[in-house]
Amino acid sequence: MLTGKTIILGVSSSIAAYKACEIVSRLKKLGADVWVVMTESATKLVAPLTFRTLSGNSVITDLFSEELAKLPVPHISLAKKASLMLIAPATANTIAKLVEGKADDPLTTIALAIKGPKLIAPAMNSAMWQNVATAKNIKKLKKLNWQILGPVEGKLACGDEDIGKMMEPAEIVVEVARWLGGSVGLKGRQILVTAGGTREAIDPVRYISNRSSGKMGYAIAIAAREQGAEVTLISAAKLPDPLDIKVVRVETADEMLKAVLKYYDEADVVVMAAAVADYKYQIPNNKLQTIPKSKIKKTKQGLVLSLVPTEDILKTIGKMKGRKDKVIVGFALETDNLIKNAKKKLIDKNLDFIVANQPATFDSDQIKFSIIDKSGKVADYPLQSKDQAARAILDLAACWCCP
Numbered sequence: 001m002l003t004g005k006t007i008i009l010g011v012s013s014s015i016a017a018y019k020a021c022e023i024v025s026r027l028k029k030l031g032a033d034v035w036v037v038m039t040e041s042a043t044k045l046v047a048p049l050t051f052r053t054l055s056g057n058s059v060i061t062d063l064f065s066e067e068l069a070k071l072p073v074p075h076i077s078l079a080k081k082a083s084l085m086l087i088a089p090a091t092a093n094t095i096a097k098l099v100e101g102k103a104d105d106p107l108t109t110i111a112l113a114i115k116g117p118k119l120i121a122p123a124m125n126s127a128m129w130q131n132v133a134t135a136k137n138i139k140k141l142k143k144l145n146w147q148i149l150g151p152v153e154g155k156l157a158c159g160d161e162d163i164g165k166m167m168e169p170a171e172i173v174v175e176v177a178r179w180l181g182g183s184v185g186l187k188g189r190q191i192l193v194t195a196g197g198t199r200e201a202i203d204p205v206r207y208i209s210n211r212s213s214g215k216m217g218y219a220i221a222i223a224a225r226e227q228g229a230e231v232t233l234i235s236a237a238k239l240p241d242p243l244d245i246k247v248v249r250v251e252t253a254d255e256m257l258k259a260v261l262k263y264y265d266e267a268d269v270v271v272m273a274a275a276v277a278d279y280k281y282q283i284p285n286n287k288l289q290t291i292p293k294s295k296i297k298k299t300k301q302g303l304v305l306s307l308v309p310t311e312d313i314l315k316t317i318g319k320m321k322g323r324k325d326k327v328i329v330g331f332a333l334e335t336d337n338l339i340k341n342a343k344k345k346l347i348d349k350n351l352d353f354i355v356a357n358q359p360a361t362f363d364s365d366q367i368k369f370s371i372i373d374k375s376g377k378v379a380d381y382p383l384q385s386k387d388q389a390a391r392a393i394l395d396l397a398a399c400w401c402c403p
């Protein structure tokens with residue numbers, strides 16, 4: 001997706017510098033030409049040779065080196081070459097220098113000459129991030145057209161659990177791809193999506209179900225197909241088959257479980273957008289639990305139905321998850337304590353991330369949602385079309401499954 005793009009990656013001296021190695025290898029796998037420029041202190045944390053090996057290009061630590069002598073004016077040549085500059089990690093000192101327009105090392109010199117998109121992923125101790133001086137500098141940096149990625153909350157090098165952690169490399173790469181007019185993409189990936197509300201029969205004419213329309217799952221399946229994925233859609237919804245997508249029709253939670261297990265192994269990404277019934281009717285005196293042939297007749301005594309839990313499909317596949325790059329995405333539909341309950345489901349079901357939403361979503365063409373990832377980071381998304389939401393969800397899934 002990034003073939004033909006040149007990215008200058010500035011690395012300054014935060015302990016997160018080792019994560020810049022993952023950024024380089026992800027960008028390279030997407031086809032980008034990556035040039036790493038390091039501050040002197042960053043070279044004490046990660047050897048330039050590591051970046052040189054990963055990027056296949058000379059690492060810039062000195063603009064007057066023999067290696068760069070073949071370029072006419074090294075810092076200008078490199079800046080002109082760049083489709084985008086990313087600084088990750090960016091320390092408070094580097095940020096301050098960018099604000100002042102200083103050019104006293106190769107990183108800040110090249111940054112000053114960049115005309116294209118400029119992204120920065122700060123990483124530092126929470127006190128340094130919250131310091132008024134840094135806060136002011138970040139405001140100024142935004143005015144200078146720098147896009148600020150993160151930082152996020154998490155365990156910091158000093159042991160504190162607080163804000164200041166660099167955004168995950170996978171997510172940074174998604175932002176880079178977006179700024180270069182594309183997405184990480186799912187070309188050639190196998191995607192398994194479930195959609196709709198399952199129906200649990202009571203008799204030949206009645207069933208227990210829920211209000212899910214299946215529109216969100218269908219939007220995800222269609223968006224994944226558009227990104228070049230091979231899609232299998234396991235549907236309990238009453239919507240027509242989308243073009244070019246393998247659709248497996250199911251009705252009950254048990255049938256959906258069976259279908260998911262059949263396609264699970266080959267899937268790179270599983271998105272459980274279906275509203276699976278949590279209970280099914282326990283048919284009396286029917287060992288095989290087949291749907292009775294006769295309708296339950298009305299009586300004056302009323303009717304008590306005995307319900308038994310269905311198997312939690314997501315929990316089952318979450319337990320099976322072996323491959324590190326397989327991505328499992330769940331949905332959480334909550335009326336109360338949206339984020340708290342969704343976080344609990346994320347952990348209980350061993351998911352990579354969960355999409356938390358509320359009942360207003362039912363049957364609507366729009367959705368307001370939050371995505372919570374494994375690190376506990378919560379990202380809120382405003383009301384938008386389900387097609388737009390599907391693309392955001394897949395962008396994230398793509399970056400997690402891109403090794």
Ligand code: CTP
Pocket residue numbers: 253272273274275276277278310311312313314315329330331332333334345
């Ligand atoms: N899910 C599942 N199998 C079930 C029930 C739910 O795979 N038997 C999946 C849904 O597809 C969704 C996630 O689990 O991706 C959360 O579903 P949700 O209905 O929000 O929560 P539950 O786990 O059913 O818990 P509760 O109904 O108590 O909120």
